[in-house]
Amino acid sequence: MATGHDGPTGDWFGNSEQISRLPGKVFAATCLAATLFGIVMVAGLLVYVTKDAIRPLTANPGWFLVFFLTLVVPSTALLAYFGRRRDGEATVALTALGIPFFGLLLGSGVLMLFIDVIGIFEWLAFVAATIVAVGVILGHRRVRGRTSFLEELLVGVVALVGLGPVTYQFISTFPTLPQAWLIYLFTFGLGGAAIAGLLVARRRNDRRAGLTAFTALFVTVTAGVFIDPSTGITPPVWVILFTFAAIPTALYAEGVVRRRQGSLPVGLFFPFVVVAGMLVGAVLVDLLGFAGPQAWLDIQFLTSANSRFPEEAGIYPALIGSILMMVVVAISSFPIGVGAALYLEEYAPSSGPLSVVVKFIEINIANLAGVPSVVYGLLGLALFVNWLDFASGIVVVGGMTVGLLILPIIIISAQEAIRAVPGSLRQASYGMGATRWQTIRRVVLPEALPGILTGSILAFGRAIGETAPLLMIGAAASVFRAPNGFFDIFSAMPRQIYTWVGQPSQEFQYGVMAAGVVTLVTVMISMNAAAILIRNKYERRS
Structure with missing residues (x-):
């Protein structure tokens, strides 16, 4: 039915040819500028603070040149090559580098807790009480038949809280305990390898593949405890860092290889290039006598208490x-x-x-x-x-x-x-x-x-x-x-x-x-x- 108007567009908005898109573009540009301004300001503040913490200008120029040639150039070139391929290798490379990095940070935090907070008696008592609580849940499930998740969780918490002090008192009566690294090996190392094996078996729907993964990881973590302690890697450090850094990285690599089904995921080799560049650079600056930055943020700062100096x-x-x-x-x-x-x-x-x-x-x-x-x-x-x-x-x-x-x-x-x-x-x-x-x-x-x-x-x-x-x-x-x-x-x-x-x-x-x-x-x-x-x-x- 005719309405006497040119149409809905002409009635409400006027001639569509006269609509200006300028206000929308200005608004979008303003939002983008405000976002970039905030990011730049925060990044600038972090760079300024990091400069004071690292003090890069105190380093010999040759130190920067060596690491630029051995670390920055190869890593950047390889990452740019992955980016140009447009097949996801750049994402694989960055993820394969990020997982062990954050795993090492998490493992270092766990090490700090076990050094100063959690004693070996407390940890062993907690593990034993957890195993008993899991057994109580399984027994309760067998007796009651079909049970709800909330009921099983309540039974497990009550069993853990009730058996924890008793288990600790029982273990504290032992005249001696195995060495700390052996306890860590059969709790962290064995547990991490078992979880990885179960995940691999579930992903591939193949128990043999899961058993192979479990065996390979547990043999590797066991062999690492025999590294010479003079290198600074003691058995407890090796076991915990391997559990939190190496096992997640291996799981990620296995998942990438499984998804590619035959094609080689070259992005997984990116962390080796970065580590090799760091090691080669460290050797060269030591041989050439180039001094690094005299940073406030170093190992001594992270491992020492406050001082008046x-x-x-x-x-x-x-x-x-x-x-x-x-x-x-x-x-x-x-x-x-x-x-x-x-x-x-x-x-x-x-x-x-x-x-x-x-x-x-x-x-x-x-x-x-x-x-x-x-x-x-x-x-x-x-x-x-x-x-x-x-x-x-x-x-x-x-x-x-x-x-x-x-x-x-x-x-x-x-x-x-x-x-x-x-x-x-x-x-x-x-x-x-x-x-x-x-x-x-x-x-x-x-x-x-x-x-x-x-x-x-x-x-x-x-x-x-x-x-x-x-x-x-x-x-x-x-x-x-x-x-x-x-x-x-x-x-x-x-x-x-x-x-x-x-x-x-x-x-x-x-x-x-x-x-x-x-x-x-x-x-x-x-x-x-x-x-x-x-x-x-x-x-x-x-």
């Missing part, structure tokens, strides 16, 4: 304190946050008198996410120190206080991720006869987990860099030995860096402080990278 100051006790604090933060905030989000989205009533209470709770959670961190420090001081009578400045108080700080962020991000799961998936699950809990565990959580992990990554990144709550709960400015447990006095890396900034010496304010900042950022990036890898894995599954 800047050249002897280190961050090791604060590094261990931050690692222990983040363990408490993760345990105290992630399960509670995800559980609260599940209740609010899946179980809380949407109508009736209780819906008003639920709405009130959600509004307050949103408000708590914007409360300054120093207020949470006061809350932790009042709740954990004054009311629950914990000692001030200990690891568990710092961890739970920072956990309260990030708890609203985890709840909100988990709610958004759960809310984004299509309702049709839930209805399909109910239509198949599943209960609400089965639907949540097997449908909702797997679909929402990538989003939940994304929010948690941001929250944990904020948690490791917080200083104000630690000041309020009495965390030490500096400690000269690493904490031996969760109830010891500790200092975290942000607290230690804050102390160095207040020192009158310029070496502390610029050099030592910069080394501490680079260490903190490296730990945070490594932690986030591991969480991102886990998130991406679940994204591919979903």
